[in-house]
Amino acid sequence: MKGGLVQLKVSYEDQRDGITVVRVDSDGQGGVLNFHSAPELRKVLVQLAEEGRLLMVVDLSGVDDINGDGLGVLVGGLKRVHFKGGTLSLVVTNERVRAVLSKSRLTRVFRIHDTVPGAVGKLLGDYADESIEQRRAAIEERARERLARETLGATTRVVVSDGFSYEHLTESISLVKVAVELDVHSAVSLRNVLVDLVKQGRFFLVVDLTAIDQIDSTGLGVLVGALKRVYVQAGALALVVTSDRVVKTFRTTGLTKVFSIFRTVHPAVEYLGREDLRAHA
Known part of the structure; x- marks a missing residue:
C-alpha cells in the first residue's frame, strides 16, 4: 500500500488451448480499477492482443470497485480481440463491481462468470467447433x-x-x-x-x-x-x-x-x- 491507496497488480498466465487469464489483484481490501490503476491493465491487454493471445479471461476477483476509466479499458480490450476473431470474458465476485457493470448495461456486452474455471470452461466449449482463425476469416x-x-x-x-x-x-x-x-x-x-x-x-x-x-x-x-x-x-x-x-x-x-x-x-x-x-x- 502506497500513500494510503490500495495498489492493484496485473499479471497473466496462459491456460490450455490458447486461453490467457489476466489477473487483477490488490494488496488489501478496497482495490479500485480507476484512473490510476487502469492504464496498467490496458498495457497488458494491448500487449496480449498484439502477441496473438485473443481468448482472454480477466479476473477481477481482487477488485472492490470500478469507475469509468476501468470500464473503458475493459471495453477497449474486448473490441481489440473481437476485431481479430477472439473474445474477452470477466470474472467478478464483488457485488459492487457487478452493480456498476449492470448499471452501465455492460452485462449485455461481457460474459461475466463467478470463477476462473467456469469462464475458461465456457470459452473452451464455445471455441471447440470454431477456431479463432475461422472467426477471423x-x-x-x-x-x-x-x-x-x-x-x-x-x-x-x-x-x-x-x-x-x-x-x-x-x-x-x-x-x-x-x-x-x-x-x-x-x-x-x-x-x-x-x-x-x-x-x-x-x-x-x-x-x-x-x-x-x-x-x-x-x-x-x-x-x-x-x-x-x-x-x-x-x-x-x-x-x-x-x-x-x-x-x-x-x-x-x-x-x-x-x-x-x-x-x-x-x-x-x-x-x-x-x-x-x-x-x-
Missing part, C-alpha cells in the same frame, strides 16, 4: 462483402419513423437522428432502427442525440446493445450529445469511457472514417 469475409457493396456506390436516403430518421452519409457511415426523448417506450423504436441498419451491413453509425434533453436506463441499454452489435462486426458507433444533462447521465454511469461522444456531427463522422480505415487496414 468470417470477419474478413464480411468486410470484403461490404467493400464490394460500396464499390457500387452509396445511395443517400432518409427514412423517418416514430421520431427517428437515418441517412447514409458515405459508403460506410450512416447517421441516425433522434427527435424524441428516449424512454422505455421510444427506445424500442430506436432499437429497431439500429438493428435494421446492422442487418443492412451498416456497421459505422453516428447517433445524433442533440434534440433530446434526457435519457433513461432503457435508452442507455439500447445504445450499449447497438455498440456491441457493431463491435462484433468490426464497426464503430459514435454519439453526438449537446445537452449537459444527457452528458451527465453518461458520465455518472461510466459510459463516457465506453462511447465516443462528440458535440457536433462532423467530428463524429471523421472519427468513424478513421475507424473504418483501421478496420480495413
